Amino acid sequence: MAIEPLAPARVGEGERSQGLSYQELLDTDTRTVPEVLRLQSARDLPVVRVPIERYVSREFHDLEVEKIWKKVWQFACREDELAEAGDHVVYDLADQSILIVRGDDGALRAFPNACLHRGRALKDRAGRSKALRCPFHGWTWSLDGRLQEVPCRWDFDHVDRDEHALKPLPVDTWGGFVFVNPDAAAAPLADHLGSLPRHFERWPLEKRYTEAHVARVMPCNWKVAQEAFMEAYHVVATHPQILHGIGDANSQYDAWDHFSRAITPNMTPSPHLKETPAEQEQLDAMMNRSLDAPPTVQVPEGMTARQILAQVSRMQLQGAVPSVTELSDAELADSFYYTVFPNFHPWGAYNRITYRFRPHGNDPHRSIMEVLYLAPYQGRKPEPAPVHWLDVDEPWTEAPELGSLAKVFSQDTFNMAPIQKGLRAARHTHVTLGRYQETKIRHFHCLLERYLEA
Numbered sequence: 001m002a003i004e005p006l007a008p009a010r011v012g013e014g015e016r017s018q019g020l021s022y023q024e025l026l027d028t029d030t031r032t033v034p035e036v037l038r039l040q041s042a043r044d045l046p047v048v049r050v051p052i053e054r055y056v057s058r059e060f061h062d063l064e065v066e067k068i069w070k071k072v073w074q075f076a077c078r079e080d081e082l083a084e085a086g087d088h089v090v091y092d093l094a095d096q097s098i099l100i101v102r103g104d105d106g107a108l109r110a111f112p113n114a115c116l117h118r119g120r121a122l123k124d125r126a127g128r129s130k131a132l133r134c135p136f137h138g139w140t141w142s143l144d145g146r147l148q149e150v151p152c153r154w155d156f157d158h159v160d161r162d163e164h165a166l167k168p169l170p171v172d173t174w175g176g177f178v179f180v181n182p183d184a185a186a187a188p189l190a191d192h193l194g195s196l197p198r199h200f201e202r203w204p205l206e207k208r209y210t211e212a213h214v215a216r217v218m219p220c221n222w223k224v225a226q227e228a229f230m231e232a233y234h235v236v237a238t239h240p241q242i243l244h245g246i247g248d249a250n251s252q253y254d255a256w257d258h259f260s261r262a263i264t265p266n267m268t269p270s271p272h273l274k275e276t277p278a279e280q281e282q283l284d285a286m287m288n289r290s291l292d293a294p295p296t297v298q299v300p301e302g303m304t305a306r307q308i309l310a311q312v313s314r315m316q317l318q319g320a321v322p323s324v325t326e327l328s329d330a331e332l333a334d335s336f337y338y339t340v341f342p343n344f345h346p347w348g349a350y351n352r353i354t355y356r357f358r359p360h361g362n363d364p365h366r367s368i369m370e371v372l373y374l375a376p377y378q379g380r381k382p383e384p385a386p387v388h389w390l391d392v393d394e395p396w397t398e399a400p401e402l403g404s405l406a407k408v409f410s411q412d413t414f415n416m417a418p419i420q421k422g423l424r425a426a427r428h429t430h431v432t433l434g435r436y437q438e439t440k441i442r443h444f445h446c447l448l449e450r451y452l453e454a
């Protein structure tokens with residue numbers, strides 16, 4: 001089941017697509033570009049091919065649960081879902097269930113979601129309660145995990161209160177996200193995130209509210225779903241309607257410790273096009289897929305579509321984002337999509353998107369994909385949107401809160417069942433990955449390998 005190294009890393013001159021490199025595009029910005037966009041990681045990942053078994057076998061799923069999901073820091077919920085004392089969230093993955101609770105002291109705690117009497121899940125869903133009371137026989141713990149009450153205590157004089165306190169699991173926050181780790185001996189979250197917080201200093205995700213949160217059951221393995229959102233290589237075949245306004249093959253890909261990043265420039269023509277489209281065509285292609293689909297904007301003489309898009313975005317963010325006038329065109333126009341191992345995908349700058357992908361129960365052929373829009377706001381922080389669940393046969397367009405991006409997600413989802421079908425039917429043994437544009441996927445599988453070997 002191991003990945004197979006095919007060739008050493010080698011990305012140099014002549015090995016990238018035609019057209020402006022992302023760094024050259026940054027040189028044309030009307031503002032000072034932040035350092036974080038100038039970063040380029042080392043290119044030392046081996047070129048590998050990935051066993052198909054990783055996407056289709058229950059045995060491999062079980063291995064992932066043991067080696068990854070029981071060991072790794074994972075995004076469980078937004079802090080806003082746990083605003084008041086007694087607020088709790090149930091975070092489920094495969095057979096794991098973790099209860100995250102805001103205590104009377106304001107601290108967040110995570111516990112295995114299992115009663116210490118006869119094991120019932122303590123909570124079935126998110127809510128607010130003064131204590132953690134099991135619905136079966138009524139054993140009750142305080143919000144900080146101390147055993148408070150055992151009905152018919154006389155029958156349980158052998159039950160020691162301290163021994164029957166709920167055992168806390170590591171929990172921590174970053175960027176307004178709550179992370180849990182099922183491994184009580186885990187190293188701190190900060191070690192896992194590494195330099196990621198530095199990347200987001202200019203775009204503080206804790207200062208956002210959840211404007212939309214849609215979860216959909218997907219007809220494929222969680223890695224199949226996730227990997228479709230880790231490269232722009234698929235744009236030419238899957239989203240041909242946006243080629244006029246996207247520098248798909250001119251994207252930049254980087255990978256650091258536990259996270260990777262892709263930057264796809266917008267408002268710059270795809271190198272796949274034979275003729276360079278007019279500035280207006282570039283802008284229209286972009287506007288058709290933006291989150292809010294604003295009315296048609298005309299590109300005036302002497303200006304580029306990229307400059308106009310940035311200007312419109314600056315106006316839209318006025319008031320909600322301090323020093324919006326200093327934001328570079330790049331930060332307002334381009335797509336910065338990060339992946340934190342194993343399944344968390346926050347987007348940089350002001351694009352608002354965050355994705356999460358996880359297995360659906362223990363079925364290697366099903367997964368859950370979530371889309372959160374994290375929007376800046378003015379004044380009082382609005383309440384977070386509740387999760388809107390879509391079943392496997394409900395299209396993204398059933399969630400109008402996703403705006404016109406729902407159509408783009410539908411195009412991506414169109415491939416998912418046929419990918420899973422093809423992988424199950426395949427007689428060949430490995431998936432082949434590109435040397436550069438599939439950097440993020442290779443990085444993910446190299447990390448996966450490290451966890452499997454640990």
Ligand code: FES
Binds near residue numbers: 115136
């Ligand atoms: S199983 Fe929880 S109180 Fe009995």
Ligand SMILES: [Fe+2]
Binds near residue numbers: 228
């Ligand atoms: Fe896509």
